[in-house]
Amino acid sequence: MDLIATLIKEISDRNVWDYEMKLDRNEYLKVKGSIDTNLYLVKNGSLRIFVLDESEEHTIRFGYKNNLIVALDSFLNEKPSDLYIQALKKTTLLVITKQNFQNFIMSSPENTRIWYQILEDFILQQMERERDILTTSPVERYKRVLKRSPQLFQEIPNKYIASYLRMTPETLSRIKKS
Numbered sequence: 001m002d003l004i005a006t007l008i009k010e011i012s013d014r015n016v017w018d019y020e021m022k023l024d025r026n027e028y029l030k031v032k033g034s035i036d037t038n039l040y041l042v043k044n045g046s047l048r049i050f051v052l053d054e055s056e057e058h059t060i061r062f063g064y065k066n067n068l069i070v071a072l073d074s075f076l077n078e079k080p081s082d083l084y085i086q087a088l089k090k091t092t093l094l095v096i097t098k099q100n101f102q103n104f105i106m107s108s109p110e111n112t113r114i115w116y117q118i119l120e121d122f123i124l125q126q127m128e129r130e131r132d133i134l135t136t137s138p139v140e141r142y143k144r145v146l147k148r149s150p151q152l153f154q155e156i157p158n159k160y161i162a163s164y165l166r167m168t169p170e171t172l173s174r175i176k177k178s
Helices: 003-013 072-077 098-106 109-135 138-148 158-164 169-177
Strands: 019-023 028-030 038-044 046-053 056-064 084-087 091-097
Touching: 003 109, 038 056, 038 098, 056 158, 091 098, 098 109, 109 138, 138 169, 158 169
Parallel strands: none
Antiparallel strands: 019 091, 028 084, 038 091, 046 056, 046 084
16 A cells, blocks of 8 residues: 555544535635645545746646645645645545644654655655656656556546646647557
C-alpha cells in the first residue's frame, strides 16, 4: 500500500475527517488571494490547481479519486496564495482542518514519519516536473506523465493536461496520435 493510501486509511479509520463538501463543475474551492489551511481528500470527481498570469492559466497539479489535494503554500504558511483550485466536474471532498491534521500527525511517530515521507516524495516530484519542463521535449514530458499517472488521461480533459505539460492542446493531440 502506498504512503498516501496508508495515511488516508488511518485518518478514515480514526474518523478524523471534519466534514464532507460538494463542488459543482467549474466551482472554485480556492481563489487567488485567499487563505486555505484545509487538507482535502477527493472522494469522487476531479480538480485542478493553477495560477493565472495576465491572461494565461498554468496548471500545476490535479486531484482525482483517492488523491489528497491542498494549496500547500497557504496550508504551510497560513498566508494568502496565488493558487486557484477548481472542480473540473462534480466533486465530493472530505475535509480536515490543519489543526486536526497536525494533531493526528503528531499523535504517533509512525504518522509523523509517513507525513514527512509524503512531503519528501512531493518535493522530489516537483523537482522532476520542473526539470522536465525546462529540459525535455513535449514528447518526453507526455511519455513520463503517461507512465507515472495513466489515470490522469482518463480523468482530466486534454486542454488541462496540455497546460500541465506546457504545450498547446493541438500539440498534445498530435503527440497522442503518433
